[in-house]
Amino acid sequence: MVNPVAGLGGRVGLGGTDGPDRARTALSLGARPLAGVRAAAALGELAARAGESPRDGLLVVTAAGPLGAESVAAAGLTERIVYAAGAGRDTSAEDTAAAVRAVVAQGVGLLLFAGGDGTARDVLGALGSPGGVSCPVLGVPTGVKMHSAVFAVSPRAAGEVAAAWLAGPGRVRLRDAEVMDRDEDALGAGRVTSRLFGWLPVPDVPVRVQQRKTGSTAPAPEAVGGIAAEVAERVGAGLLALGPGSTTRAVAAALGADVSLTGVDVLALRPGRPPRVVARDAGEDALLALGPVWIALSPIGGQGFLLGRGNQQISPRVLRAAGGRERLLVLCTEAKLAALGGRPLLLDTGDDALDAELSGHLPVITGRRQTSLYRLAR
């Protein structure tokens, strides 16, 4: 099941694509649909791996057109279409729910859906009571926000996990994974945190399935002051694009600027003077128009996602134009880094070559004259 509009709002800085209005706005801002392509990547990986295990052919039960069938066809798998949206109208959350119910009614071994937190909530709603779902579910990450623990860490990982599950459900445990979505009330109060909506049973393959986001609390001021001083020294006079999150916002505040919690804002740093905000909630095009920028990012607490979750505006093109690794400043307090429990930082820019280039050990700025070398993985 593919939510064709999932992730549309990301690169154009809308922060989410919930509801038909935001999807239309995103398209008018030049967003390109990616959900179908990423779903196809997951299915392609599944097809490649399923070939290695004994099976009697893999049948994908799906909905017509962009709701799934297009991705199944692109991956070269056999499909059975059990739902079609009404012609001549945009698909909606109701289509997601109806498609999910139709697919599950066929007795599938695993429900694979492509979307974000909003889609996960729709799936949960369609399958009944929170915590009472019996069909195993796995999310292909294609949304803007992905606070839920039901997603694989990347489309390919989704294919890998699905293959492992289908090859031998007895060998992989299921665990109840949290369905979370951004808490709009808390956001109004200046806190990025999420709300729990229920659980879905997900194949438990550590690292390949992302951890739920921990509610971010404001980082300790002394740690932030040190990080801000280090950022100021490294950037000198220059443009600094700040990804969303409470750490980057606190750092901006320590530098003397007020930025948004969930968007990408750009500051012009000037030694000896407070920074100037040159762009707020910048999308991909706005960032490219600014020329070379330093990019400051903070991983999503608990999950460890650095790129590809909630900051899709910082796209492969933006990262390449900035100068790649050399211009990337990863900011994180030691406590937040420790809370990852040794799991690597994750990236999923949608560009395999770039992901490979950025992977490896990356210096994470944890204070003034202080870094932790931490693994960044695809």
Added chain:
Amino acid sequence: MTAHVPVSVSPEEARIADKPRLRRFRQASWDEKLIFELGSPGERGVLVPAADPSVERPAIPAALRRAEPPALPEMSQQQVLRHYLRLSQENLGADLNIDVGQGTCTMKYSPKVNDQFVRDPRIAALHPLQDEDTVQGVLGIIHSLEQLLKEISGMDRVSLQPGAGSAAIYANVAMIRAHFAARGELEQRDEIITTIFSHPSNAACAKTAGFKVITLHPDADGYPDIEALRAAVGPRTAALLITNPEDTGIYNPRIEEFVRIVHEAGGLCSYDQANANGILGITRARDAGFDLCHFNLHKTFSTPHACGGPAAGACAVTEELAPYLPRPTVELDPETGAYRLDDDRPESIGKMRPFYGVVPNLVRAYAWIMSLGAEGLRAAAETAVLNNNYLLHKVRQIPGVSVPYATGRPRVEQVRYSWQKLHEDTGLHSEDIGLRAADFGTHYWTSHHPYVVPEPMTLEPTESYTRADLDEYAAILSEIAREAYEDPETVRTAPHRSTIHRVRPQALDDPAVWAVSWRAYRRKVLGGAGRR
């Protein structure tokens, strides 16, 4: 000295050992006032004979004389004694409880006979400004202790001048700085590499000395990540500061490779052996290629921890780095057999403490090593490792406990456990379990911050505890885990039988509130109720 290791155990003994009786412990609560609130004006402990008016006052300059007498408590001897005995009963000292919970601190027994040596007037009455000729005995002890620590570390020179812990680490970092300054490479080599499970003083001292710090996180198995090290080293590398085994009790099997990588990049390697208790007589810093190391004499070498009081460190270095050692050094004239203090060392990093360090602890450590001998040192290490793995075996069977990293492998001298599972099941934190332990007459420490191991508990049994002690400690943890699942409220609201319920963390963390002196207490707590 070494702990008794039972060779065979009868079934009856085994039954008793497996189910130790839990103590019905209840700690004293004297509701004792602060000493400044006790006594009465004019009350004295010692009556000093008055001076005859004909005796001239000592020539203290007028500017230094007090206008008023100091505001000291005025008390009789018995009052003072009673006051401190009461306070001691409200404490869980190292000689009172099974102190295996203070992991990384190596809470071994400090033999009381060594205190007799220190209290002997031939040590206690010495003055640091005495002429060298009159202190040949203690200089001989210091020199001999240096030779012993040279053998234990494999290094060429040892200084016992610094304090322990951060003072010794800072001395080593200062020597690294002096080394590169002498070679004209200090500007280029401004980075020091350490690991997240090395003692945080390594990072802190490196920063204090002006270096940038790069911290390596463990690989998936909990070992220091060698790929991260390769990514970190380069022409800017001044040194690697590393602990081994780390605070997880995991020994880095690639330690020689670590040293080689750093040496190839032109950096030095400094071994934090503050706690060398699991590897005494088994492996040496020099054998792994290190250039410097340090010991805390209050850990491995048994001197008292003294509540963070004056502790002695030992810095050991290669011949190449010897010119930078703290001064003075103790030198032996082979012709005359006389010892002298050498303060004329122009390349020295200077003094880390006044005079020659903490001499009483040097005497205690010397006595401890000499009483054990080389074989005894190794037996102490082996017994510490055996005790640790015995406790590991017991604790890992407790519901809710896990042992992160290096799955199934034995540990060296300590283990950082995790109560994460228990936390997920009951909502209780490791701190709650530790506080409940106080109701059974013991306690434990969690971990340095940040908590890389979630809900941590660090236990280090050393060689000093008997099997019955370890069984009792494990039984206490087991009982608390049972309570956590069956009666979590009892654990959540603990301690119930301890003197003090819970200490408010602000008293330690908030400069506006903390009061480490009577004057500060009066100002912040008594005088300014509105501030709270």
